[in-house]
Amino acid sequence: MNLGSDDTRIELNRVENNGFFGLAIVNFCLVVAGTPFSCTADPPAFDPLPENNAAVDNVFVNNGTNPPAGQPFAFAAADITLVTFVDRNNCFSGNTFGTFFSVIGAPPACP
Numbered sequence: 827m828n829l830g831s832d833d834t835r836i837e838l839n840r841v842e843n844n845g846f847f848g849l850a851i852v853n854f855c856l857v858v859a860g861t862p863f864s865c866t867a868d869p870p871a872f873d874p875l876p877e878n879n880a881a882v883d884n885v886f887v888n889n890g891t892n893p894p895a896g897q898p899f900a901f902a903a904a905d906i907t908l909v910t911f912v913d914r915n916n917c918f919s920g921n922t923f924g925t926f927f928s929v930i931g932a933p934p935a936c937p
Contacts, residue, residue: 830854830874836881848889850907877914886923
């Protein structure tokens with residue numbers, strides 16, 4: 827899980843048989859919503875938005891098939907999950923995967 831990180835490159839990995847997700851790039855504030863951590867009442871001292879991350883030439887197999895019971899983000903279970911509300915220059919190229927979840931549409935390609 828890439829939780830609000832910036833400028834990472836995830837490359838040449840084989841990720842398989844994870845019940846929840848293979849790779850998730852997510853906005854920190856979305857994940858902690860509804861918990862004792864509140865980005866609204868107590869903003870983090872860091873930028874919670876994942877930006878400029880690249881997933882390149884990875885293989886994802888059989889991920890997202892059995893998310894934990896009661897998990898509020900179970901709907902986002904997939905080989906690759908991108909949970910941000912706006913495009914922050916996260917990109918995906920050359921990956922092999924079966925399932926992808928994003929609230930902003932298809933996986934943006936890397937330049």
